[in-house]
Structure formats: C-alpha cells, structure tokens
Amino acid sequence: MATTLDNTSTAEKHPFSDRVLIRSIVSRPDGGAGLAGQRVRVGGWVKTGREQGKGSFAFLEVNDGSCPANFQVIVDAAVADLGQLVPTGTSVSVEGLLKNPPEGTKQKIELRVEKVIDVGTVDPAKYPIPKTKLTLEFLRDRIHFRPRTNTIAAVARIRNALAYATHTFFQEHGFLYIHTPIITTSDCEGAGEMFQVTTLISEAEKIEKELIKNPPSSEADVEAAKAVVKEKGEAVAKLKSDKANKEAITASVSELTKAKENLSKLEERSKLKPGIPQKDGKIDYAQDFFARQAFLTVSGQLQVETYACAVSNVYTFGPTFRAEHSHTSRHLAEFWMVEPEIAFADIKDDMNCAEAYVKFMCQWLLDKCFDDMEFMAKNYDKSCIDRLRMVSSTPFERITYTEAVEILEAAVKEGKKFENKVEWGIDLASEHERFLTEVKFQKPVIVYNYPKGIKAFYMRVNDDSKTVAAMDVLVPKVGELIGGSQREERYDIIKSRIEEMRLPLEPYEWYLDLRRFGTVKHSGFGLGFERMILFATGIENIRDVIPFPRYPGRADL
C-alpha cells in the first residue's frame, strides 16, 4: 500500500502467486496505458459482465480488492463458455494481452483474454447479494458476503490504512506496542458492564452429561466401601499380630490398598453435583479456569501503565468490550481502541501527541487511500475529503472546560437550544461537543481541565482542587474522538480519590504500587478506532465499519 505507483514499464507481479494486482495496472498515473503489449494473469470477481456481439464475446468488469477501480476484461466465445463468466460474483483467473482500448472509452487499458485458468461460478438466481443497489442494513444480514461490495471493500482498505498509520506513527516516535490482556481480573473504572469469561458452565454441562451416563455413587455404596476397607484393615492387623508370613501380609496389604482406592473413587464421584459449583451460597470461582472471576477488558490503560512506568513510551491497539444493551449507531459490544501512554509527559504533552496523531492519520488517508476517499465522497459524505484536509492542516483549538461552558452558556443566551442543560459541572453531551467543533470553531477542539466529579479516579487533580487534568478531542461529524488525561502520580492523592469514590482499594494495590515505587509523571489517551473510521468516511452506522459487528442479540460467525 505504501508505495506510489509510477509509469515504469512492467506490471507489479503479486509476490506469492503468478498473477498481477489489478491496482498495479489501473492505479498508475497513466491509467495503465503504458503497459499495452504485456502478457499478464489477473484474478478477481466479476462486478458486472455482459455478452456482446450476439454472444461472440463478453465484457467483464473484474475487481480483486486491491483498489476500488474495476478492470475491463474481454473474452471471446472461442476461449470460454461466456454464460458461465458473466454473472456478478463469479471468480475468474485469466491470462492474456494488455491492450489499449479504442479512443474515447473510459478505461486506458484492458485485457484480451487468451486463456481462462479458473472459474468459480455463481447461480445468479440464488446469489445472496445480486447486482442491484443494496442497503448497508440488508448487507448486515449477509456478513460473509458483504466484503464483496464496493462499500465494505473500501471501508476495509481505509480501516487497514488507518491501522497501519497508527502503528507507523507510534513506531516513528519511539513508542513500543504492548499487548495488554484481553482476559482481565481488573475492572478499569469500577463501572462498565463487563462480559464474563468462564469455563464453569461448560464444565457443569460436561459433568451433567457424565452423571446421566454414569450416575453418582450413593451414600450406601460409600458406606459399603468403607466397611470393606475396615474389614481389610482388620485382616492386615490380624495377620501382622499373628506374625503371618511375608507373602500373606503383602497380599493382604495390597487388597487393603485396592479397597481404599475404590472408596476414594466412590467418595469423589459422590461429590459430583450437577450445576455450577457453589460455596457458601455463592458461585465457587476457585473452580473456574483462572481460579477467580475473569472478564473481557474494557480498556488496556491501567495495564499499559505498568509498561509506561518502566520503558516510558508505549501504546496498545486491541479489542475492548462493553456488555451494554445499547442499540445505537455509535456503540458496539466489541470495538478497537488505541491507547498510548507517555512517561515524563504532562497534559500538554498529551494534547500535542493526540493532535499530531490525528493529523497524521488524516494525511495518511489523503496520501494512500485517495481513490477510496473519492468513493466515499461520491457515495456517502460529500465533505469527507475536505474534512481530512482541514483537520490535517489546521491547529486544533484548545479551551478549558470552564471556557467551553461559558461559550455554551453564551450560545444559549443568544437563542441556541440544547436538549441538555448547560452549567458548570455537567458532563458535556454530544450536542454540546458538536456545537463547539462544528458551529463555534469549525475545526477540532480540545477541551481540558474537567470537573473532577465527572471523571475517573486516576486523573490528576489540578492545583485548584476542583478540576482534573483530563482532555477530550472533539472533531466535526462524530464529536468526541479521543479522551485522555494526565494520570495522578501522587500516592496519597490517588489513594484518597479511590476511597472518595467508594471503590475498594484491594484490586488497585498493584496500580498503587506504581505510585509507591519510582512514581513518574505520565499521561495518555484512548482513541475509539471505529469512531475514527466514521469520522473519515462519513458512514453513519458503526456496525458498517468493523468487519464482524457484535451488539445485543447479534454475533454472526
């Protein structure tokens, strides 16, 4: 993706197969014209196909996912069964000569097929995503086919580009990528609804099946086995006191051992109970896989801080989870987050990093995905390219929370209506955030120094004792894109903040340890990766910018 195509004379061969990528033909500055005369093999799926000249040849528009543009392929009836080739969705692998089409046609190069290598046919009557315009909602029910559509393929390329831009940005700035855990026994904010990860249910089901096949031993069985042990024990004792010969004693001891083994097996089985194991009226998590209750992470921040407080510049980029029953177009149960954490950095450094990162991603899309962005501008959001240009080149406005509230109050006085009341101390609602970035400043805005009452315990208390060094980056189209803060590095203060918020101290002892020993000023933030894609593409529903969306009632595949 990273290379810029030029007009050199040969098409770029696919590194691990004998075809060339369609992108390497049609995305050249000359549209591929300079490649005429070359023999190539291409593979892809037919977007549209039609027979022409009374069935003597067929035009196929073929796409292999390497770029949004299709590639025109012409097949003679003498070469293949054209009826098999033309249905939308057919896969083809074909070889032939590149030719310049007649002047006046849109494309600059096309392929005259000499040989059809492979065909994967489609019965158009049964194909689940026929050619007609399909809604994104309809496609959500055909999750395994939707990457074959122009939109979902373009989203995949944009998502891929933003992911690599993310890694490249942090790597170039000396950050280490840290894989924070997905399964966690810490709850980041003592808040969010979490998914539980367990083997207790499957273990219980296994035991239930086993008990049906093989009922547990009864008390009577156990008593009988105990009697046998007693009897065999007495026999051994008798032989010993009788000074019987060695073999007789050995044989008798061996019988006793067997009886004991049988008893312990029966006792073991008599304890098997259907259902999830309980202890003192509660679920006995000591018997769960990790010997304690475990959850899916809601954020890697607290864990990645252990690395920031050791190797200074780090970031995570991974899936996070919320078990909230939100059915909105902005929430997913599984979504990806980017969370950098910087040691020896304060809230200002944090804002600088966030601004540089967002700008870098916008410029990256303009540089590497312009054709996909044009597709988005044409089909989803006319202003998306202008938005990327503006964000990549305009310094972000920075205002305190107090200034933000004053601006909003002034707007209310001038007649602006908000659904949510504006006053110092409120959490800014989406409508407030969008007013600031879209109406008031018309560019990205960073709001910082929020009231401590509405923010998490780990954010650093400012000298005014009323606010914390938190910051949110607001952008047009989606509102809040990033939330971050300087972390409270002072042991006494963070401890009393945890107590103030009535959170238990014990689960945070390891986190407090980072402040007890060699504590360091540090800051970080989180960017919702899908939000960034919504911002870039103008797509409305978050379910359409992640390959396999998970939300209440749905987890296809």
Place this chain on the structure above:
Amino acid sequence: MATTLDNTSTAEKHPFSDRVLIRSIVSRPDGGAGLAGQRVRVGGWVKTGREQGKGSFAFLEVNDGSCPANFQVIVDAAVADLGQLVPTGTSVSVEGLLKNPPEGTKQKIELRVEKVIDVGTVDPAKYPIPKTKLTLEFLRDRIHFRPRTNTIAAVARIRNALAYATHTFFQEHGFLYIHTPIITTSDCEGAGEMFQVTTLISEAEKIEKELIKNPPSSEADVEAAKAVVKEKGEAVAKLKSDKANKEAITASVSELTKAKENLSKLEERSKLKPGIPQKDGKIDYAQDFFARQAFLTVSGQLQVETYACAVSNVYTFGPTFRAEHSHTSRHLAEFWMVEPEIAFADIKDDMNCAEAYVKFMCQWLLDKCFDDMEFMAKNYDKSCIDRLRMVSSTPFERITYTEAVEILEAAVKEGKKFENKVEWGIDLASEHERFLTEVKFQKPVIVYNYPKGIKAFYMRVNDDSKTVAAMDVLVPKVGELIGGSQREERYDIIKSRIEEMRLPLEPYEWYLDLRRFGTVKHSGFGLGFERMILFATGIENIRDVIPFPRYPGRADL
C-alpha cells in the same frame, strides 16, 4: 525505531515532551561522544546508583526503556539529596550538560546534572524487585514490576519489533489487515476447548440481589391485581353503557390503564427466578447477551476467509484463546496469532509466503534490535544471533510428509531413539520435528502433504485422495512455528469432508457459501507469535514473552 542513528550534532528530542530519549544519545555509532557540550533533559529509572567521594556526588545508571544500554548521570550533592536518588527503581528527570568522561571509561558520554526536575523515590527495604539477580519465575509473581527488568524490557522491544515487522511485511506485499472477531459463535475446528463469554451469570446475580431486597410478587398479589383490573374494566363498561359524561369515562379508563400496568409489573416480577435462566431443562441462551452461546475465538481463519474471497490478500493479527488445562512452558490460554490468507494461491504460493515472512522478521531483528539480541545472546542463548542470520539467509528445505517419515524411519534404523512411534499416518511429534530441523537438515524445514486423517476438514484434498495440501514450517529451537494449508475450494468435497468428520453442517453453511458462489483457490497459514519470540530470543518459557500471561489458575491484573 525504524531510523538508523547517525552522528549528526544534536540529540533527538522526544516528540511530545521536553526530554531526549537515551537511545538517541548512547546508540549513536560514536556512543554519543559527538554530543558533548549540549544541554539536555533525560528521564528514566535508576538501575544502579552509588554515592562517591564521601557523599559529595553520585553516579546513576539511568534507563528509560528506549534501548538496553544505561546512561551515566553524575549528580553533585549541592544539586540534590543524593540518598534519595541512588536506590534502584527511583525515577528521575534531570537536566544538565553532556560531557565526555575521562579516557579509559566504558561510556563515551555522560551527563553532569545541573538541575533535578523530578524524583519518584523508592524505599529499598520495601521495593519488590531489589537489585539482586532475579529469576524469571520470581518475576512472574510481580507482573506489574517486571518490565523494569533488563530482560522483560528487552523482550518488550523485540516483541514490538516483530509486531511492526509483521505489519510492514504484509502491508508492503499488498495485504489488508482485517480485524476478525474475538467473540465468536463459530468453532473453528469443532475441537479446541473454548472459553465461554456470557452475561447470564452477572444478570442472575443482579436478579438475586434484587429479589433479596424486594421479594417477588406472590400468586395472591397477582390474583388481587387481576381482580382490580376486572373491577375497573366493568366500571368502564358500565359508564359507557350508561352513556356517562366524557370526563367520567376518561377518568375511569385511566384507572383501568393503571390497574393493567400494575398487573403486568407484578406478573413480570412473579416470573423473576433466581439462578441462570433455563428452558426445557437447559440453559436458555436466548437470554444471553448475543441471544445465543458465544465463545472466545480460537482462530480468525474461517472468518478472514470471507475477506480473502472478496478482496484477495488479507491477514489477521490478534489474540486467540484456548481453555486447555496445559501447564507446560509452551502453552498459554491467551496468545497472539498472525494468519494471512491469499486468494488465487496454492500450497506452493503459501510456502513461499511463509518462508519470505519468517526471513523478513529475522532480518528485521538483526537490523533494528541488534543491541537487544546481543543481550539475549549474552544472557539466554548464545546461538540466537547466529540462528537469525542462518534463517534469514538460507533457503528452507521442503519435503513431503512421506519423505519426512522415511527420513525418521531411516534414523530409527540407524539407532536414533524416539519416544513416539514413527510410521506413515502419525502426527509428527515435537521430537520428530526437532530432529528434522535441528539434526537432519540444520535449517528450517517445510513439511507438506500430510495424511488427511490427521488434519482439519478445510484442507484441500490432493489428487492421491490420501493426503491434503497442508504444510508446517519447522525451525530449530521451537519446532513447529507455522501451520498452514491450501483450503478446499470444491463445494462437494468440503461438504463430504465435514460429514465424514461427523461435524454438523449447519454452523458451516456460511463457510460453504463461499464455495457455492464464486469459489476461488486460496491458501493461508497461522504463526504463533509467542513461538516466534521464543525462537528469536531463546527464552524457555512462553509466560515470559507475553506481557500478561494467562494460564490455568492465573490471570494477574
């Protein structure tokens, strides 16, 4: 990380704070000598500190995680309380002048501190990782402090480098990074033990708490409420038949509505039952978050195939999970996998890709992490650098499974003892794999065309009907590093393979759809990311090469 440092005249400023990275001083070809005279600020943690000259000054060896080398800092007693600075683990942010030390000393540059900006103190009597040599096992119990050790920090840099090398390799070759789901309702191979993801237990606990506070309505309550509804209904009917005035009717209807609401609330509450919801004697998964049973993924392969069969070159790189009770040094419950999938590619293309990828990673480490590799060679595995050099430059041996068995049988004849029997049809054991790569060929070996009986249903059946187009990449030190295959693209054959293996068809209908419509030759493989780190570093236990290891009984943080 990617840039090579040269001897230009200024130290590289940290992009988002006012310090410079220690790496930008000490990792220059001149060891930093050329920077003498510059004023810089550095931050980091004291590795060792000692007071000298009867307490008139202190030497601090400071490390900020940007490279394995420490940086020597000298502080005069006039500048700061030296006793506070010298304990191992203390964080310091200091400013001063870079100076060339006296000739004959190891380091080429040191810092004369003029100002101590910040100190995070350590009480050495309480510090959980004191200076003495600590075992990796000991450190596993102090997971939040272990990144402060030289070994775990070096592993973090190597892991980071391999992750970015992975993305760079696939991006440069035109692959799209696809985020396959973590929560899944498909089981990749119908085999592996999976973790269940659920909200049923927490919901049940919530209901139980609620029922204790507020007992469920009794049948009598419900009957009484029904009677009220009946009575109010009759009242409305009477008023209507009496043609009473509008207000009276409205008031009466409103009372009826209230009575109905009360009834439905009571009925709702009377249904609340403690425990996990059941239906027909089984757990009622319709009431779980996703309205069905859900698990943590064991592999993204099947899902990523939906993208390969649409945009042709893709890869996943994410966490995967196995709920196996393995306590070995080679298994984790949560580990990371890299899984590329290539359309229009056969098993040979697949092997080419795997070989190129492994070589690329080895060369990357030699280029970008040589200092960390030297640390590993010195402390863990003398041969690790030679191994990277050999793998990056030697063509991999390729042999069929049948040839591999013949080689092993010949070795047995010559007196080689294996614990596991060798004969055609067995799954190669680790001892066999390591014999092939370490003893017989002494280089990486790709074994391909395995008996179909020991491989997964989705692997392509060869023309001999006995083997499938599977391949494993074996490397010295760890044995199997990669497993892959050409996928069965023929609908009839894959369907009968699923049936042959007595797997249910229904859960695979979507996967079969990829073969029903526009099917395409495709291949892919999986690389266990932690295995690659073990291979590179020579570290023995997989729990030490992932930041937060999860295994039976343990999931710290």
